[in-house]
Amino acid sequence: NAGVMQNPRHLVRRRGQEARLRCSPMKGHSHVYWYRQLPEEGLKFMVYLQKENIIDESGMPKERFSAEFPKEGPSILRIQQVVRGDSAAYFCASSPNTPGDVTEAFFGQGTRLTVV
Amino acid sequence: GNSVTQMEGPVTLSEEAFLTINCTYTATGYPSLFWYVQYPGEGLQLLLKATKADDKGSNKGFEATYRKETTSFHLEKGSVQVSDSAVYFCALTSRSSASKIIFGSGTRLSIRP
Numbered sequence: 001n002a003g004v005m006q007n008p009r010h011l012v013r014r015r016g017q018e019a020r021l022r023c024s025p026m027k028g029h030s031h032v033y034w035y036r037q038l039p040e041e042g043l044k045f046m047v048y049l050q051k052e053n054i055i056d057e058s059g060m061p062k063e064r065f066s067a068e069f070p071k072e073g074p075s076i077l078r079i080q081q082v083v084r085g086d087s088a089a090y091f092c093a094s095s096p097n098t099p100g101d102v103t104e105a106f107f108g109q110g111t112r113l114t115v116v
Numbered sequence: 117g118n119s120v121t122q123m124e125g126p127v128t129l130s131e132e133a134f135l136t137i138n139c140t141y142t143a144t145g146y147p148s149l150f151w152y153v154q155y156p157g158e159g160l161q162l163l164l165k166a167t168k169a170d171d172k173g174s175n176k177g178f179e180a181t182y183r184k185e186t187t188s189f190h191l192e193k194g195s196v197q198v199s200d201s202a203v204y205f206c207a208l209t210s211r212s213s214a215s216k217i218i219f220g221s222g223t224r225l226s227i228r229p
Contacts, residue, residue: 004159033216042205042221043160056216091159093217104150105217107159 002027004094005074006108013082013115021077021111025094032075033105034067037089046090049075082115089113118143122206122220129196130228137191137223139180139206147210149173149182149189150217154203163191163204198227 005024013019025032034046045059049069060067064082069075079086089112093105123138141147148167152160164173169184178193189206206220 006159035219043219045216045218048216059216093160104162104165107152107161109159 004108019079023092029094120220125224147208
């Protein structure tokens, strides 16, 4: 059973371009979370999705950022018109049910976005 | 709201020293508590967990006990190794924040040979 797969591992974008980050959850997991980690800082929650639904996007910036988790295929975190401040590591995690039921989340290795 | 506060780093110890990384939490209801570890350039891995008061999670020589009376979940290891050098995150989930895992800010641990 493969773990959570994120790609690409490293992504370089020029200011103003779009960044697309992909996350394939573990087999059988229907819940996906995205977190952002700035250098030398902790993890900040961005968004929580189930298949075809956004459950909680309270950590997402209001502009330029969007996320989806379609019925088929990976979850996508999309950042439009990137700026230098978007440079960070973006981690995806998946779980088979809601965290309130005590199951831990499994993390991917992250996508390190650098905006030049 | 729910939150996690953990000991600020960096923490530097000599090999075979005793380790404690403090973690306290604020939560309504009965949270589940976790320690995650992040090695350089990697994602987070679950180290241990505890789901109810007085539970002790343990793994790879690390232990943490869920203390409801002090709202704490301190991480301990009796004899650290150089390979334990990493960033450690305390975290919680609860039904009152069912949509996300809440992390502490992380504690960087460096072990000297």
